[in-house]
Amino acid sequence: MRKLTACSVIFLIVAVLVSVGEASQQDTSTKLNTLLPESSARKSAIKMVMPAYPEDAVRSRISGLIHIKLQISPVGDVLRIKVKPRTNPLLKQAVADAVKQWKFRSWHGANDISVPVISRLIFRFSLTDTESTVEMYTPKPDTRIDECLGCSNDARELREWREWEEIWSSEEDSGSAPSSPLN
Secondary structure (H helix, E strand, O other), rough: OOOOOHHHHHHHHHHHHHHHHHHHHHHHHOOEEEEEOOHHHHHHEEOOOOOOOOOHHHHOOOEEEEEEEEEEEOOOOEEEEEEEOOHHHHHHHHHHHOOOOOOOOOEEEEHOEEEEEEEEEEEEEEOOOEEEEEEEEOOOHHHHHHHHHHHHHHHHHOOOOOOOOEEEEEHHHHHHOOOOOOO
């Protein structure tokens, strides 16, 4: 059995502390976001830019639903966009290019303070013989979820947030590396 040197022990302790710190920081940062039902996010949109159907996708006859999650700042700017894994690259880029331009009304949490929110949107890319269309997809209403933020499955939403692929971040556009541990 090998003996551990003092340097090895110190390195091991530092590595453990750093990983524990990162994990607790990630948990704290996601707890600071309010989960906003999709219907509420659509209603609070001030500026909406619909995705353009990519010509390559039309030629290749690619269509379908694109599910995204987005993080919105306390002032209503889109901070991050994530997409369901294995989404068609042409369609997800079209959605990212459009949604990063959206603007929302601020959402107020406790003590009437504006808070960041995480929400989802679904876009339907449809093809017929004569036209290609992109529209907001509205799932059948679940009034239980639409009327009450606390009714959404917080654990599932946050797990999906961590697992979904990031396709755009405001930090990327500003040229700096993402600083939020929400990835």
